[in-house]
Amino acid sequence: xxxxxxxxxxxxxxxxxxxxxxPVAKLVVALLVSLTLLLTVDVVxxxxxxxxxxxxLPWCGLSAAxxxxxxxxxVAGAVPAGLVTxxxxxxxxxxxxxxxxxxxxxxxxxxxxxxxxxxxSVGLPGVVLLATTDPTDLADALAQVARLPHRxxxxxxxxxxxxxxxxxxxxxxxxxxxxxxxxxxxVVGRARTASGQVLALLVLVIRRGTRLAxxxxxxxxxxxxxxxxxxxxxxxxxxxGVVLAGVVIVxxxxxxxxxxxxxxxxxx
Amino acid sequence: xxxxxxxGVVAAPAVGxxxxxxxxxxxGRTAWALRGVDLDIAPGERVLLLGPSxxxxxxLLAAAAGLLDDGAGESEGVLEVDxxxxxxxxxxxxxxxxxxxxxxxxxxxxxxVLARCGDDVAFGLENHGLPAELIWPRVDDALRLVxxxxxxAHATSALSGGERQRLALAGVVAMRPGLLMLDEPTAMIDPDxxxxxxxxxxxxxxxxxxxxxxxxxxxVVEHRVEQWLGVVDRVxxxxxxxxxxxxxxxxxxxxEQGPELFRLGVWVxxxxxxxxxxxxxxxxxxGAAVPRGExVPRGExVPRGExVPRGExVPRxxxxxGGETERADATSVAGSPGTSEPGRTIGSDGPARSLPALxxxxxxxxxxRLAPVLTGVDLDVVPGEVLFLTGxxxxxxxxxxxxxxxxxxxxxxxxxxxxxxxxxVGPHPVRWRARDLVTRIGTVFQEPQHQFVAGSVQAELxxxxxxxxxxxxxxxxxxxxxxGRLRLGALALANPFTLSGGEQRRLSVATAxxxxxxxxxxxxxxxxxxxxxxxxxxDLLRELLxxxxxxxxxxxxxxxxxxxxxxxxxxxxxxxDGTVRPVAPTVAPIAAVVAG
Numbered sequence: 001x002x003x004x005x006x007x008x009x010x011x012x013x014x015x016x017x018x019x020x021x022x023p024v025a026k027l028v029v030a031l032l033v034s035l036t037l038l039l040t041v042d043v044v045x046x047x048x049x050x051x052x053x054x055x056x057l058p059w060c061g062l063s064a065a066x067x068x069x070x071x072x073x074x075v076a077g078a079v080p081a082g083l084v085t086x087x088x089x090x091x092x093x094x095x096x097x098x099x100x101x102x103x104x105x106x107x108x109x110x111x112x113x114x115x116x117x118x119x120x121s122v123g124l125p126g127v128v129l130l131a132t133t134d135p136t137d138l139a140d141a142l143a144q145v146a147r148l149p150h151r152x153x154x155x156x157x158x159x160x161x162x163x164x165x166x167x168x169x170x171x172x173x174x175x176x177x178x179x180x181x182x183x184x185x186x187v188v189g190r191a192r193t194a195s196g197q198v199l200a201l202l203v204l205v206i207r208r209g210t211r212l213a214x215x216x217x218x219x220x221x222x223x224x225x226x227x228x229x230x231x232x233x234x235x236x237x238x239x240x241g242v243v244l245a246g247v248v249i250v251x252x253x254x255x256x257x258x259x260x261x262x263x264x265x266x267x268x
Numbered sequence: 269x270x271x272x273x274x275x276g277v278v279a280a281p282a283v284g285x286x287x288x289x290x291x292x293x294x295x296g297r298t299a300w301a302l303r304g305v306d307l308d309i310a311p312g313e314r315v316l317l318l319g320p321s322x323x324x325x326x327x328l329l330a331a332a333a334g335l336l337d338d339g340a341g342e343s344e345g346v347l348e349v350d351x352x353x354x355x356x357x358x359x360x361x362x363x364x365x366x367x368x369x370x371x372x373x374x375x376x377x378x379x380x381v382l383a384r385c386g387d388d389v390a391f392g393l394e395n396h397g398l399p400a401e402l403i404w405p406r407v408d409d410a411l412r413l414v415x416x417x418x419x420x421a422h423a424t425s426a427l428s429g430g431e432r433q434r435l436a437l438a439g440v441v442a443m444r445p446g447l448l449m450l451d452e453p454t455a456m457i458d459p460d461x462x463x464x465x466x467x468x469x470x471x472x473x474x475x476x477x478x479x480x481x482x483x484x485x486x487x488v489v490e491h492r493v494e495q496w497l498g499v500v501d502r503v504x505x506x507x508x509x510x511x512x513x514x515x516x517x518x519x520x521x522x523x524e525q526g527p528e529l530f531r532l533g534v535w536v537x538x539x540x541x542x543x544x545x546x547x548x549x550x551x552x553x554x555g556a557a558v559p560r561g562e563x564v565p566r567g568e569x570v571p572r573g574e575x576v577p578r579g580e581x582v583p584r585x586x587x588x589x590g591g592e593t594e595r596a597d598a599t600s601v602a603g604s605p606g607t608s609e610p611g612r613t614i615g616s617d618g619p620a621r622s623l624p625a626l627x628x629x630x631x632x633x634x635x636x637r638l639a640p641v642l643t644g645v646d647l648d649v650v651p652g653e654v655l656f657l658t659g660x661x662x663x664x665x666x667x668x669x670x671x672x673x674x675x676x677x678x679x680x681x682x683x684x685x686x687x688x689x690x691x692x693v694g695p696h697p698v699r700w701r702a703r704d705l706v707t708r709i710g711t712v713f714q715e716p717q718h719q720f721v722a723g724s725v726q727a728e729l730x731x732x733x734x735x736x737x738x739x740x741x742x743x744x745x746x747x748x749x750x751x752g753r754l755r756l757g758a759l760a761l762a763n764p765f766t767l768s769g770g771e772q773r774r775l776s777v778a779t780a781x782x783x784x785x786x787x788x789x790x791x792x793x794x795x796x797x798x799x800x801x802x803x804x805x806x807d808l809l810r811e812l813l814x815x816x817x818x819x820x821x822x823x824x825x826x827x828x829x830x831x832x833x834x835x836x837x838x839x840x841x842x843x844x845d846g847t848v849r850p851v852a853p854t855v856a857p858i859a860a861v862v863a864g
Contacts, residue, residue, distance in 0.1 A: 136383050158381050164425065165377065171636055175675040176718040180779065181706035181735030196721060203765075204717065211378035218333050218371040219381075219439060220395030223359050230390035230403040 011066020012132065018242055019061030019132035023141040025239035026133060029246030030125040036250040037118050041266045043110055045257030046117035052249045053124045060128045067124070070131050074123030078116045086112030121253075125246075135160060137233070144233040151222060158212055162205060169204055173197050282311035282485045283368050283446030285332055289345035292327050292336065301327045304511035305345070307504065311446070314473065314486040316496050316518060319506035320532035321768055321798055325489040328506070329449045332487075333371040334358025349447060365398025365406065370445030370484075374452045376432035385411070385427075385435055386420025392443045410442035413482075414468040428661045430461015434468050441472050441482065448473070448484040454492065455796040458661050458824045466495045475499060491798050493522070494537040505529065533770070533798030624648035625689045625787050625818040626672060626697070626709075632680030633664065633671040640679040641667050644847050649787060649818045652837065654809065656829045657822040658851070659843035665822035666714065666791050668843060672820050673711040673789040674698050689786045703735040710780030714792040716772040720764040725756055725775055728764050732783040746782050754778045754808070770801035777808065788812060790821040794828055806831060813837055 013019060018026065033053075037046055057064065068075070085108065092107030139157040143150040174197065177183050183193045216222075257263030291303035302324030309315055317325050330336050331347055334355045349357040350368050357368045373379055382388040389407045398406065407420065414434050418427075427435060433453060440448065450469065454462035472482050475498065488496055503521040505514035514525045522529075526540030626649035632640040641664035649655055649672065657665045670676045671683065674697025684695045685708070693704045700708065713719050722728040729750060733743035751757045754774045759767065764775055773793065780788060794802050806828070809819060822843075823829065832838025840851040 134383070136387055154381075161380065161383065161425075168635070172713070172715070172718050175670055176711075176713050177721065178675055178702045178705065179673065179711035179713070180719055180721060181703045181732050181783065182721060184701040184703060200718075200721070208375070208378050211373065211375055212381070214330070214335060215371075215373055215379040215436070216381055216391075217335055218369075218373070219392035219443065220367055221391075223395060225361065226397050228394050228397050228400055228403070230387065230394055230400055230407075232400060 011063045011069060013061040014132070016061025016132070017059040017238065018056075018128065020238075021242040022145060022233060022235050022239045023129070023133045023138040024145040024233075024235070025242040026125070026129045027138075027141075027146075028243050029249075030129050032243075032246045032250050033125050034122050036254060037122050039265055040254075040257060040263050041111065041114045041118060042257050042260075042262035042264065043114045043117060044260040044262045045253045046114055046121050048256045049249060049253035050117055050121035050124065052252060053121060056245060056249075057128075060132065062128055062131050066131065067127060071123060071127035074120065074127060078119035078123070081119060082112040082116030084112075085115045136231070140229065140231050140233040144229055145235055150227055154216075154221070158216065159209065162209055162212065165208070166201065166205060170197070170201055173200050173204075281446055282483050283350040284311045284313075284485060285309040285447060285487070286348045286351075287328075287346065290328075290331075290347045291344045292324065292331060292341055293343075294327075294341040295339070297341075300324075300508070301341075302506065302508050302511070303344070304509075305506070307512055307515075309485060309487065311485055312483055313502055314500045315488070315502045315504055316493065316500040317487055317489045317504050317506060318493070318529060318534050319508075320534070321770060323506045323508045325506055326451050329371060329451050329487065329489060332447070333369045333449060335371070365393050365396050365402065365443065367392070367396055367443040367445050369447045369449060370440035370443055372433070372437055372440050372448075372450045372453050374455050376429045376436065376456060379436040379439075380424045380427075380432055383424055384420065385416070385418055385422045385424055388424055388435060389420075389439045389442050392439050396443060406442050407438075410438040413441055413472050414438045415464070415471060428458075428461065430457040430464060430661065433457050433461065433465055437465065437468055437472070444482060445484055448482070448486045450486070450488045450490070452490055452796075453488075454490065454495070459826070460660065462492075462495060466499065470499050473499070491533070492535045494535070497537070530799060533800035535799050622651055623686050623688070624650045626683060626685050628672065628681065628683050630681035631668075631671065631678050631683055633667050633676065634679040635667050635676075640846075642843065642847055643680065645681070647841060647848065649820055650839075651786070651816045651818045652813050654813065654819040654821050654832045654838040656832070656838055656840045657820065657843050657848070658824065658829060658840055663843045664846075665843045668848070669789050669791050669820060669822040670711075671698075673709050673787075674700060674705050675711060703737065706732050706783040706785065707736045708785055709787045709789060710783060710785035711789045712776050712780050712791065712793055714795055716776035717765065719776050719779060720772075723763055724761050725751070725764060725767075726760040728775060728779055729782050732779055736783050738783070746784075750778045750782045754804075770797055773797055773801055774804065777805070781812075785817070787818045787820065790819065790823075792823055792825075793821065794823065794825045802828075810837075 033049060037049060040046075057067065062070075086104055087102050087108070089108035089111045091103055091105040094106045095103055096106060096109060097104040135157060139153045142148045143153045174183075177193060177197060182196075183190060254263065285307065286309075287305045287307040290305040290307075291300050293300045305328065317328070319325055327336070331343070332349055332354050334349075334357055336343070336355075347354045352360055352368075360368075362368060380388055381391050386404070386407050389410055390403050393403045393406055404420075411420070414437050416434055416438055417431070424432065424435065433456075437453070448469075453469075454465055457465065469486070469488075473484060473486055474482070486500070488500060490496055497518060500518055503514070503516065503518045504512055505521065505525055507513045514521050516524075522536060522540040526536045527542065530536040530541045628645050628647045630643075631645040631647075632643040633645070634640040645668065647655065657668055659665050667676070671678055674683075677698045683697060685697055687695070689708055690697075690700075691704075691708075693700050697705065697709060720728060722731055726747065729747040730743060733746060738746070751760060754777065756771070756775060756778060759771060764772065767775060777790075777793070793805055797805070809821075809832070812819065821828070829838060829840055833840060841848045842851050
């Protein structure tokens with residue numbers, strides 16, 4: 001999450017069509033794409049979906065450079081996954097390359113490409129969602145539009161803020177351990193130190209979380225009675241447009257896959 | 269009911285508190301946190317609640333705020349807010365957007381809920397069901413009332429501790445609580461932030477020329493008394509076993525109980541510390557007897573704000589005369605006027621032994637991989653002297669201290685240790701193995717809990733010597749010695765996390781001392797400490813200086829800095845604007861006065 005939210009603000013145009021849409025609309029599109037591509041592993045469906053997503057990127061408010069900066073971790077996962085499938089996947093068709101036990105065939109190459117494209121096309125809407133959505137707005141929308149229980153949503157939001165502090169806490173703990181003379185006893189010692197440090201971090205986070213919960217409770221969180229919302233999360237006509245665009249993307253991709261004969265249900 | 273048009277005048281009906289034989293015992297404990305509390309606080313009164321650490325003051329506030337559930341422990345007696353049982357008072361319906369009680373807690377980091385300042389203030393109003401269109405005027409009103417310097421859209425992550433605390437106050441004030449409770453609100457923020465917070469509270473309750481104000485009842489729990497005297501009109505003193513032991517107009521109670529409260533660790537203003545026996549002096553008077561080494565002067569422990577008459581500090585020289593000879597040279601040079609200039613080191617005209625233990629040249633320091641916070645730092649860390657790093661929050665004091673401690677790599681320039689300190693492991697502390705580091709440079713972190721790695725005080729102390737390969741019998745002897753010196757003997761088997769704040773601080777210092785480092789680095793050692801622990805630390809630092817330890821101390825505590833600078837054994841560097849600058853002592857070093 002933090003990896004995705006890094007990057008300069010010049011990558012963002014918050015007034016873009018998708019960027020200013022209700023977070024729930026963006027979430028629906030991301031879920032639609034994920035579900036559609038969960039059904040099949042094929043080059044055509046994933047490729048068409050990715051191409052269409054790239055085509056609408058200019059309306060998303062996130063530049064291509066910004067997309068790469070925030071979404072590199074998706075690429076870093078997609079490419080190796082595809083390569084591994086290409087080398088080790090089920091072989092079929094013409095043998096393109098054979099080095100020792102590793103054979104690359106037409107079938108495994110296609111499967112590898114499909115895997116990479118699938119991860120990228122699922123990841124892209126997610127990156128756009130996270131990059132163009134303020135967490136507070138997302139929580140507001142989840143509670144008011146998607147009607148998720150507000151206690152759950154707000155507690156998760158507060159917890160996210162605590163997670164942001166974990167990086168510096170981890171650093172302090174590491175320095176504090178070195179100051180105690182711990183951490184240079186070879187691999188085993190280092191592993192033991194690291195696990196102790198994780199435990200210490202958990203203790204600190206839980207203690208802070210407990211105090212935060214107390215502060216929230218002192219301000220009426222969780223009290224009976226209706227809660228009001230200072231920021232109203234509204235669904236507008238344009239949000240419907242965003243969802244429709246998502247429907248068009250997944251439909252076109254699936255139809256293209258079926259017409260090309262590459263679409264097949266991955267679950268069977 | 270309220271209406272949105274009366275923004276200038278924030279009126280809330282003040283709420284009273286009544287306790288009869290009230291007590292609370294946390295689940296799993298045998299002792300009562302407090303017991304037998306009989307207390308009446310009338311609507312509109314402003315009360316400072318005092319008592320020794322562990323007297324259950326925070327527990328009383330949490331209970332009054334209705335935050336202690338049955339599952340958390342067991343209660344007895346009656347505790348009422350606004351005529352209702354305290355727990356019922358929290359949830360009983362009132363006007364929308366108002367609450368009977370508001371509670372501001374100690375830790376600024378643990379009170380920010382949302383990412384934007386305005387949203388954070390609105391949080392409580394939403395929870396209390398105030399209609400959305402009334403929320404934002406109320407938020408603006410609260411932010412203005414506490415003198416918050418930023419707008420609603422400002423990111424909470426960009427706030428300093430003091431600002432964060434004022435934001436949390438705005439969040440509490442926005443709900444127009446009839447009873448405003450503050451639980452050590454300034455214990456974790458710097459002095460400037462504390463001053464502004466107290467001003468904010470004064471403004472909120474109508475003690476400053478603000479147009480509108482809350483007429484709330486106020487209860488403050490705080491160790492530092494002086495800053496609140498302009499706000500409160502009544503002082504109540506609590507004792508864990510005895511309930512309320514003193515109660516009355518603020519100045520009367522302080523005049524009567526001042527010396528006793530000071531002995532218990534409350535930061536009573538100096539004018540109220542004097543009992544019949546004269547000014548509270550030295551560790552013995554504060555109940556903080558620390559065995560001293562022979563080389564240590566029997567000087568004065570001067571808690572907070574007291575200046576020592578010149579003549580009384582002279583024993584410093586007398587003690588040097590009776591101490592080690594090489595120390596005598598170092599100290600007499602340290603006392604001369606020129607040594608407060610950086611670059612001119614004690615070693616330049618003293619014996620080889622008092623060369624700076626650590627030398628930083630053009631040093632740049634940073635946190636993690638961020639851009640350097642400080643550059644071009646030149647300084648010397650000299651045995652027998654405290655080098656104070658002062659400056660506002662976020663200026664880089666702690667970052668510099670960590671770099672000087674060999675815990676983080678310099679972003680530029682270099683930090684060099686003399687061979688006498690480094691021995692065979694090379695001149696760059698950051699490259700030393702951890703086990704080599706602990707016998708050379710000891711570090712005490714601001715948050716003691718960051719440093720605890722063992723299940724008992726005894727085991728905690730044994731970690732350093734074991735890592736440093738100290739022979740077992742010697743290690744055991746050292747642990748016993750440090751336990752005794754820091755008065756932790758009775759707690760040897762206790763879990764470090766269960767100790768009180770002052771005990772945790774003493775333990776973290778003990779863990780650093782047990783490996784006998786030549787350099788000791790302290791990050792805010794007196795932060796949030798009561799007067800007793802403060803006096804113990806000052807005595808201990810004096811003792812360490814006497815035995816030739818070099819000390820680096822990042823701190824906000826003016827009294828600590830002035831105590832050592834006035835004695836001619838401290839030097840102050842001001843950290844700010846990306847670098848460090850020496851601070852000339854405000855008074856001439858005492859040695860010069862004595863000589864003249």
